[in-house]
Amino acid sequence: MSVEVQSEASPIAPRRVAVFMAHPDDPDFSCAGTCARWAADGHHITYVIITNGDKGSDDRELPGAQLAKIRETEQRAAADILGVKDVVFMRQPDGILVPNLELRREIVRMIRRLKPDILICQDPMTWFVGREYINHPDHRASGQVVLEALFPASRNHRMFPELLEEGLEPHRVEEVYVATSKESDTFIDITAFMDIKIQALRAHVSQMGDWDPDEPVRNWNREDGKRAEPPVEYAEDFRYFKLD
Numbered sequence: 001m002s003v004e005v006q007s008e009a010s011p012i013a014p015r016r017v018a019v020f021m022a023h024p025d026d027p028d029f030s031c032a033g034t035c036a037r038w039a040a041d042g043h044h045i046t047y048v049i050i051t052n053g054d055k056g057s058d059d060r061e062l063p064g065a066q067l068a069k070i071r072e073t074e075q076r077a078a079a080d081i082l083g084v085k086d087v088v089f090m091r092q093p094d095g096i097l098v099p100n101l102e103l104r105r106e107i108v109r110m111i112r113r114l115k116p117d118i119l120i121c122q123d124p125m126t127w128f129v130g131r132e133y134i135n136h137p138d139h140r141a142s143g144q145v146v147l148e149a150l151f152p153a154s155r156n157h158r159m160f161p162e163l164l165e166e167g168l169e170p171h172r173v174e175e176v177y178v179a180t181s182k183e184s185d186t187f188i189d190i191t192a193f194m195d196i197k198i199q200a201l202r203a204h205v206s207q208m209g210d211w212d213p214d215e216p217v218r219n220w221n222r223e224d225g226k227r228a229e230p231p232v233e234y235a236e237d238f239r240y241f242k243l244d
Helices: 026-030 032-040 064-082 101-114 137-150 191-202 214-227
Strands: 002-004 016-021 044-051 086-092 118-122 175-179 186-189 235-242
Touching: 016 026, 016 032, 016 101, 016 137, 026 032, 026 044, 026 118, 026 191, 032 044, 032 064, 032 186, 032 191, 032 235, 044 064, 044 101, 044 137, 064 086, 064 191, 086 101, 101 137, 118 137, 137 175, 186 214, 191 214, 214 235
Parallel strands: 002 186, 016 044, 016 118, 044 086, 118 175
Antiparallel strands: 175 235, 186 235
């Protein structure tokens, strides 16, 4: 296990990073510190939010369409805080995401358009966190469909040949960081960016409510920091792949 400092994840040459997550706020919980760090290093970060987030409230008086707009505004604000360059909203229905062939094609289309060198996604294998959290099915579906789009479809010209007619040539992603994994093997030191991560999370006002993310999120990332070798104050953890 290691702490990524200025090695493969933070090369001298600027890289393109795409972060595919199910809902607005998902990237900010799982990898905002890493994204802020890489953005500060000069890398181009794009958030791709797959669902519209319109189920993310218990307020029965708030229309879903209005909530979706609020959450997009909040996600853009959080991205600005972190230095994330672009946010793309795919606006799939919230809460019922299915990793089918149609969605896989859309993710392949997005990968070929963005041409990322590095991709971050959610882990489709994570069902539970401790005894207090059952992972959202959209999180698992998101991880599954993104990884299935990533390999082999995004790099294979025979997959979805209609995309070639759109001028979207195959693209090979070089590195993959799977967040929220139970099999993490790579830890990114975010100590210098912990405060900015908290600021980004607080931008999601509709989701935070009266809950302040500061103490619990610091505790989570502090525990990740302890698992790194050598230990650091705060870290984010990933399962890492370098693809051929």
